[in-house]
Amino acid sequence: RVPSPTPSFASNGSHASFVVPRARSASGVSANFRGAWAVHDAAVSKIEAALANGTAPLRVSDVSWPPRENVCGVMPEDDAAQRKRKFQKALLRWHPDKWSKALKASPEHDQLAARLAEVTQRILRERALA
16 A cells, blocks of 8 residues: 655745645546645634634744645536635635735735735636636
């Protein structure tokens, strides 16, 4: 039995990002994407809870950014209603207005705002291509 790769976080110095294993199935979705997405979703939920509680100032490296190849967690087999729900959830989750209090308190305000804008733009691009 070959051990499956596990999701991990990587940092390039300026920010951390979620790394999804690259093993692809016939449908084009990573063999472990569903599990990796669940780990990512749980990590972001914790950050959202911390934001609601007004904890310590947020840094770019504190955030579990979504994987670049699939920002919304949409799967090829998702029907139209599931896709719509996932796009709406992603837009609400990553909208810069939701993060405004954290942005004001963050020592990395500009970098954090830029990453949030980038994620929002990727969500809109994914939705347009769906």
